[in-house]
Amino acid sequence: MSVIRSAGLRGFRAEVESLGGDAEDLAARAGLPVAALDADDVLVPDTAMAGVLELAAAELGRPDLGLRVAARQDLSLLGPLALAIENSPTVADALECTSRYLFVHAPAMRISAEPDPDGVPGVEALRYDVAPPGVAPPRQGTDLSLGSLHRSIRALVGGTYGLRSVDLPYSPLAPVAVYEEFFGVRVRFGRPAARLRLPSSLGSLPLTGRDETVRRLALDFLSRQRPADDQPDDDTDDRPFTHQVRGAVRQLLDSSAPDVVSVARLFGLHPRTLQRRLAAEGSTFAEVLDEARRAAAHRLLVGTDLPLAQVARSVGFAEQAVLTRACRRWFDQTPTRVRAGGQGA
Structure with missing residues (x-):
């Protein structure tokens, strides 16, 4: 589903x-x-x-x-x-x-x-x-x-x-x-x-009244919503359910801190059933959530000037210190160094 x-x-x-x-x-x-x-x-x-x-x-x-x-x-x-x-x-x-x-x-x-x-x-x-x-x-x-x-x-x-x-x-x-x-x-x-x-x-047929700047900004946003952020030239995912869960988590992350219960509810599943289906594709909810947070944190650190505390909240962390520990694990750098150097995700 x-x-x-x-x-x-x-x-x-x-x-x-x-x-x-x-x-x-x-x-x-x-x-x-x-x-x-x-x-x-x-x-x-x-x-x-x-x-x-x-x-x-x-x-x-x-x-x-x-x-x-x-x-x-x-x-x-x-x-x-x-x-x-x-x-x-x-x-x-x-x-x-x-x-x-x-x-x-x-x-x-x-x-x-x-x-x-x-x-x-x-x-x-x-x-x-x-x-x-x-x-x-x-x-x-x-x-x-x-x-x-x-x-x-x-x-x-x-x-x-x-x-x-x-x-x-x-x-x-x-x-x-x-x-x-x-x-x-x-x-x-x-x-x-x-x-x-x-x-x-x-x-x-040409379209009139177009604004190339608006189009470029919209395409840039859309390209960052792709199912596989680390595979920009490939729209496919050989793990279809993991792909769907990844998309749901990424969108929910914009407005809340998604957990397995809320995401499972979207799919009409019991949380244990969602976990079993992810496991069958070699994944877990924790891994999908961590991937989404990693991509969102990198995007906000490199692409915006948001304060680090706000970046932390935006990816579902209660404290800036948690973001710092996560960035050391993800990028082997602090959030400040990631922002300064544009370290690739």
Whole structure:
């Protein structure tokens, strides 16, 4: 199981309440923290997010709920990734950036370009995947994500972009006319994957109003969120569960001192189960937490002028002395020497 930023539910509360539903009750019953309804950076299990959409759609009698929530969203829900996308030179650059860094928002989501499944010259497909191979994709969640992607492309180019048709890998949840009104084109169901079919020439379209400085800053931030900080040219991790836990710990470290209980809760696991799964991949929670603290401490020492006491608190240490001992172990230097010399992590 993976986690996702709660920004993916932006607009859910407003839509549910406009339909007479109780968003907080639905969230609680789906195992979703109520705080996730009103904040962008709560990490929640993707199964809980998919579950609350399905539960709400069924109880409110709105099989088009995913599309209705998508209509309330915009690109800004992706945070720093949105800045990098909006300030890309071309549509192709924006889509490549989305594909490369979408894991910051949701590690299990994938957006990729591929040849047109119909083999039409001058057409290619933008494919959306979220579920592991062989597992049925969450239907409301897929409607929401593909609908939000469609609206984001429209916003980038300032209107229609030549969308040819939309493919969805299940039967229609709402009347077909509802889908076709939303996307503005023919929607085909029961297809092998979720796709937007669009002109190959779209990629070369330049984006206006871009700021290269903003893009560079956003990309710098995103590059430091990579799954393997010590392997900058490799997005893969042959220990998938350890990779997911590492990402959760790194994000939680920004706002709290993560412990095995709180992280296990994110994954819907008992702490002992989380430890067993890490052990099966040759890791432990203590090692993952130590790696995250090491990377965060180095980043703050070398890249900021924060007082050492604040750096210590930011990586979950109660005292500066604990940071000093950790830096001697990690870098064989004191925090002050690491800051002065930019010692590599």
